[in-house]
Amino acid sequence: HMDEEIIQYIRKNYNLLIGQATAERIKMELGFAPIEHAAQTADIRGRDLLTGLPKTIQVSSTEIQSALEETLQRILEAIRNTLEMCPPELSGDIVDRGIILSGGGSLLQGFRDWLVQEIDVPVHMAPSPLESVAIGTGRSLAFVDKLAKI
Secondary structure (H helix, E strand, O other): OHHHHHHHHHHHHHOEEOOHHHHHHHHHHHOEOOOOOOOOEEEEEEEEOOOOOEEEEEEEHHHHHHHHHHHHHHHHHHHHHHHHHOOHHHHHHHHHHOEEEOOHHHHOEOHHHHHHHHHOOOEEEOOOOOOHHHHHHHHHHHHHHHHHHO
């Protein structure tokens, strides 16, 4: 969703068409959670939607930050809703131990610190955020037979 938000932002504000790989690179280089940061810029290449020719523009990290804000707010709202719906025992464990972030989106600059401020619960990064889902799925295969019996 974050990459798509970046693609739409660049298209709407600059009439420039960029691909998924470029959006991913922009997110990694200029993407920040809603925190204060020193502004950075990067040159972005794409296809001008008016002329059809290649074009290079300069984009700032504050622009990308605002483009990602809606998606990050939805993530925050989902976390809050999940925490509110947890049974009391699980909520107690979460308050004590915190939550663990995984996936590529968790690597967004300032994301962990922003979440800590917003939800007031300890937030930790998975040791290998990009591989966490695959590792967990692989480990769960050892228990498939036990789950099938239940």
